[in-house]
Amino acid sequence: MQKKIFTFPQAVQKLEYYCSYQERCHNEVVDKLKTLAMSSQEIDEVIAHLIQNNFLNEERFACSFARGKHNIKHWGKVRIINELKFRNITKYNIEKALKEIPQETYLHNFHALTEKHWESIRETNLNKKKKKFCDFLLRKGFESSLIFEKLKDLEITD
Incomplete structure (x- = not known):
């Protein structure tokens, strides 16, 4: 099966649509253009067009x-x-x-998530439960200081 070759205007139109239904970063757009078999010069021109017309920001x-x-x-x-x-x-x-995430919202979501997760862990060994709790929140990307502070609070209430 042969890959379809896109003309410059077709590629621009396709990428305008691609960027209009979801926010994209430059890397995603470049990767998409590479799948369309565009040259590096054409890629640069398409990206410049998308930026100028506010499709890519x-x-x-x-x-x-x-x-x-x-x-x-x-x-x-x-x-x-x-x-x-x-x-x-x-x-x-x-x-x-x-800065788009207000600190009070961040902390509220953190506390809601931690309490829900703590209750959902069905581990009887307290040390294993703590490890599962910490590992989950670290994978989610929360700061370790916040996690350990919350762990102390949860230990006191248990």
Whole structure:
């Protein structure tokens, strides 16, 4: 089966649609263009067009990503930062994105998640239960200081 060859206007149209239904970072757009067998010069031109016409905005992507991952998947700041770095988002945009999550919302979601998870762990050995609890929250990307502070609170109430 032969790969379909796209003309420049077709590729632009396809990528405009690709960027319009979901925020994208530059890496995702470049990867998509590579699957369309575009040359590096054409890739640069398409990206320039997308930026000029506000289809592609890395700051907007970072803010949307941070809000969504925290509110929907309940990720902590550490995981959000690492995921954004993985996507080559600048330090400035990462800092701006983290400001999208109000501290009181962050802490409220953290406490709600921790209490729900603590109750859901069916481990009788307290040390194993603590380890499972900490591992889960570290994977979610919450700060270790927050986790250990919450663990102390939960131990006192148990």
